[in-house]
Amino acid sequence: MTINIKKCTLEDSRKLQEISYETFNETFKDQNSPENMNAYLERAFNLPQLEKELTNVSSYFFFIYYNNEVAGYVKVNTDEAQSEEMGDQTLEIERIYIKNQFQKHGLGKHLLNQALEVAMKENKKKIWLGVWEKNENAIAFYKKMGFVQTGAHSFYMGDEEQTDLIMTKTLSEG
Secondary structure, eight states: OOEEEEEOOGGGHHHHHHHHHHHHHHHHGGGSOHHHHHHHHHHHSOHHHHHHHHTOTTEEEEEEEETTEEEEEEEEEEGGGSSSOOOTTEEEEEEEEEOGGGTTSSHHHHHHHHHHHHHHHTTOSEEEEEEETTOHHHHHHHHHTTOEEEEEEEEEETTEEEEEEEEEEEOOOO
16 A cells, blocks of 8 residues: 655646545535535636636645545645635645545545645644534544634535534644
8 A cells, every 4th residue: 555645736637626526526415405516516626716726825735646546635725825814823724535435544644644744834823624514524533633623614515505613723832
């Protein structure tokens, strides 16, 4: 078993789009209407949108490879790229997406560690994320990794308002 992490570039936009559609569908299609799923996928993962995000200097995408196959990715945001106003001392994990067939192999932990590495390099004091209140597996994982719920915000899946829990981890000094 080999695990590698590689920073994404603009040339990876199509691959990023494919894995975004696949992982988002696998995770959320059973709990949402097809109309709302399609509306969200089209808005969040169209190529111009992904290319804009890939070229934002305050956002970073990293693919994780499991035995040389793309298994998932993480997207982190700093400064004004964060989806909520959290200040310049924080880093947001906007997405950790892993294909179903690669879950339970510790890949989420590798991606989380990659985000922590970026946070440390950028001298951030806290790392935060939003996770759907009904995504119990993800919530349990984040708690295990030292995150605590610090709030909530609205997330729109098409025209349906849903609640994301905001979870935060304070990074240790020095």
